[in-house]
Amino acid sequence: MTGEASEIALSKQDLRAITAFAAACAEEALTVFEADQPDDSRPREAVGAAWEFARGGERGKSLRDTASAALKAAKGTDTAAAREAAWAAMSAAGAAYLHPLAKATQVKHILGAAAYAARAAELVAGDDPGVGAEHLERAVRRATPTVVDVLGRFPAAPGGGGRVGELIRTLDADLRSPTLFE
Structure with missing residues (x-):
């Protein structure tokens, strides 16, 4: 059928590696959220659930629930930076659900946590793109x-x-560079 994306092979180890990457990136932004909402642990719990999966846990209800809770936490923030930080945490938990479809939109599952964390940092620094870089x-x-x-x-x-x-497109291009591991 025209327009359907082909499937991409993804192992559980692939998903764990992607989720570990996303969790590490999102972790950098937790302090931004917590400065705005010190009594709200939902984004930290989402990153924790992502780490749990990355380290061998199961992909299940905890990941979905904590991702959803981080999204709700984003809606209750007082600053755009805190909102972006909560979205980074939500993206980390959601990274485990990367779909095996050859669609460009799936790249956000891989790189979204890093991009949201970078944007949160930019906003904290007065919208400084150098900080995001x-x-x-x-x-x-x-x-x-x-x-x-x-x-x-x-x-x-x-x-x-x-x-x-x-930010996602910049990171995507950087990670696809043929000289990345030279």
């Missing part, structure tokens, strides 16, 4: 060969998505 550089260094390999199975990140979309 520094976060993306750390994400590139954090990416394992497995993360890069899985990303390479998908089409390049799509257009759109505002500043977070730009």
